[in-house]
Amino acid sequence: MKIAVVGTGYVGLVTGTCLAETGNDVICVDVNASKVEKMQNGEVPIYEPGLDLLFHRNIEQGRLHFTTDLASAIKEAQIIFMALPTPPGGDGAADLSYILGAAGDISKIITDYKVIVNKSTVPVGTADKVSAVFAQNTNVQVDVVSNPEFLREGVAVDDFMKPDRVVIGTKSERAKKLMSELYGPYVRQGNPILFMDERSSELTKYAANSFLATKITFMNEVANLCELVGADVDAVRRGIGSDERIGKRFLFPGIGYGGSCFPKDVQALVMAANETAYDFQILKSVMEVNERQKTIIVDKMLKYYKNDLQGKHFALWGLAFKPETDDIREAPALYIIKSLVAHGATVTVFDPEAVENVRNVIGDQVTYAENMYDALENADALLIATEWSVFRNPDFDKIDNLLKSKVIFDGRNLYDLQKMIDLGYYYNSVGRKKITTNGDTAQPIQLSSDAVEAPAV
Ligand SMILES: NC(=O)c1ccc[n+]([C@@H]2O[C@H](COP(=O)([O-])OP(=O)(O)OC[C@H]3O[C@@H](n4cnc5c(N)ncnc54)[C@H](O)[C@@H]3O)[C@@H](O)[C@H]2O)c1
Numbered sequence: 389m390k391i392a393v394v395g396t397g398y399v400g401l402v403t404g405t406c407l408a409e410t411g412n413d414v415i416c417v418d419v420n421a422s423k424v425e426k427m428q429n430g431e432v433p434i435y436e437p438g439l440d441l442l443f444h445r446n447i448e449q450g451r452l453h454f455t456t457d458l459a460s461a462i463k464e465a466q467i468i469f470m471a472l473p474t475p476p477g478g479d480g481a482a483d484l485s486y487i488l489g490a491a492g493d494i495s496k497i498i499t500d501y502k503v504i505v506n507k508s509t510v511p512v513g514t515a516d517k518v519s520a521v522f523a524q525n526t527n528v529q530v531d532v533v534s535n536p537e538f539l540r541e542g543v544a545v546d547d548f549m550k551p552d553r554v555v556i557g558t559k560s561e562r563a564k565k566l567m568s569e570l571y572g573p574y575v576r577q578g579n580p581i582l583f584m585d586e587r588s589s590e591l592t593k594y595a596a597n598s599f600l601a602t603k604i605t606f607m608n609e610v611a612n613l614c615e616l617v618g619a620d621v622d623a624v625r626r627g628i629g630s631d632e633r634i635g636k637r638f639l640f641p642g643i644g645y646g647g648s649c650f651p652k653d654v655q656a657l658v659m660a661a662n663e664t665a666y667d668f669q670i671l672k673s674v675m676e677v678n679e680r681q682k683t684i685i686v687d688k689m690l691k692y693y694k695n696d697l698q699g700k701h702f703a704l705w706g707l708a709f710k711p712e713t714d715d716i717r718e719a720p721a722l723y724i725i726k727s728l729v730a731h732g733a734t735v736t737v738f739d740p741e742a743v744e745n746v747r748n749v750i751g752d753q754v755t756y757a758e759n760m761y762d763a764l765e766n767a768d769a770l771l772i773a774t775e776w777s778v779f780r781n782p783d784f785d786k787i788d789n790l791l792k793s794k795v796i797f798d799g800r801n802l803y804d805l806q807k808m809i810d811l812g813y814y815y816n817s818v819g820r821k822k823i824t825t826n827g828d829t830a831q832p833i834q835l836s837s838d839a840v841e842a843p844a845v
């Protein structure tokens with residue numbers, strides 16, 4: 389099939405590449421000319437495992453193309469995907485200007501029937517708004533379909549090629565037929581295409597992300613309670629996760645969820661509910677608790693250093709909002725850095741992929757280490773903010789030689805508590821007993837209601 393993808397961010401690029409992989413003729417269009425030029429020259433603009441291979445294979449085989457010219461991109465396309473940003477507007481509600489703007493541009497160019505697929509995460513009613521834009525500008529018939537994307541960064545290719553489900557919101561039989569044909573190669577038995585109306589499809593995406601964000605936040609609260617009552621969150625996690633109704637996944641406590649989706653989508657759903665005068669209380673709490681969770685690690689450090697971080701120097705491992713990506717959008721590490729710097733500390737950071745993106749955002753507010761061990765030199769403590777595999781089994785003798793003292797604040801629970809006692813570290817993790825260097829259990833922390841506020845980004 390002939391496909392156009394408008395917007396080559398994370399979703400557009402993965403969508404375009406994976407659709408080419410099953411034999412479609414795909415052309416991706418973006419307004420960012422330098423990005424398009426890079427892709428035309430064979431450069432993948434993001435770090436995403438497995439994407440390079442598919443990207444190069446499909447370019448070489450002539451199925452994947454890039455352009456800045458919308459008109460030529462959509463001319464022959466039977467299906468046009470919109471994979472455009474929907475950032476929070478001033479009030480936190482999703483900003484639809486990219487989607488409606490592109491719909492306006494497309495509507496003025498098309499001369500024959502198209503299926504217009506919205507892949508972006510958008511509030512209920514957006515398909516209707518997009519349809520209205522077309523109706524206003526052209527007599528050409530289109531079907532506007534909602535097809536939210538559920539891929540996770542870091543495993544995006546696998547998520548697209550082998551989705552748990554494909555959600556398609558449309559009432560048009562013609563569009564259903566084309567979309568079934570397109571997604572046929574990706575769906576397997578038990579991992580179906582779920583057809584529904586546009587509004588239900590749009591809400592499914594927000595509900596999925598908000599539910600997952602709530603699940604994580606619930607575990608973060610359980611972890612905080614574990615610290616206060618002397619329980620071990622790993623045991624509790626296993627205890628509840630083995631109940632199939634709860635499930636084992638997305639129960640890992642940490643330093644708050646981040647990324648380009650959960651924070652903005654939870655907020656957008658709260659705002660969309662507000663518009664109908666519905667008070668989505670649970671999600672408001674989720675947002676509040678997540679803000680607090682991002683700085684709890686700094687609260688713990690303040691407690692350890694008796695409220696004085698002035699002149700202290702810390703090593704920070706992990707900047708990306710999760711492993712296997714260079715994406716730093718809403719990364720908790722950035723909040724931690726800003727908070728530490730505001731308290732007068734200095735920080736040396738290391739991340740396997742995200743350093744350049746961080747450098748572009750915060751410049752010389754921190755120093756950048758070439759490798760994970762260089763970051764430790766003369767640091768008072770090590771902090772861990774992202775669970776990259778390379779941090780999971782480090783050389784503790786080397787860490788010991790480089791750090792000024794054997795102190796680790798771990799926001800991702802990477803190490804075994806008993807091992808850290810045996811090695812003589814002060815090791816403070818999430819929802820587990822904090823251990824002093826002589827192996828005693830430290831007093832549980834008091835969670836302050838006025839947790840350190842992250843300075844404005
Ligand atoms: N990133 C994810 O993991 C993910 C997963 C599922 C859904 N989503 C949703 O998908 C949408 C896109 O997210 P993203 O992370 O890919 O966005 P992004 O910000 O990474 O990329 C958007 C791209 O669109 C381009 N663009 C902007 N206006 C354009 C126009 N008029 N014509 C052509 N190109 C234009 C930009 O230059 C950019 O390259 C959002 O709604 C997001 O919530 C994202």
Ligand SMILES: O=c1ccn([C@@H]2O[C@H](COP(=O)(O)OP(=O)(O)O[C@H]3O[C@H](CO)[C@@H](O)[C@H](O)[C@H]3O)[C@@H](O)[C@H]2O)c(=O)[nH]1
Pocket residue numbers: 509537538539540541542597600604637638639640641642643644645646647648649650709710
């Ligand atoms: O048990 C867990 C799982 C995740 N996280 C955090 O949650 C955030 C989001 O993680 P993840 O969901 O893996 O990453 P994303 O790539 O943002 O993917 C989410 O957001 C995408 C964009 O909408 C959706 O498509 C995906 O289905 C949805 O998982 C990250 O900060 C993680 O560290 C935890 O703290 N504990």
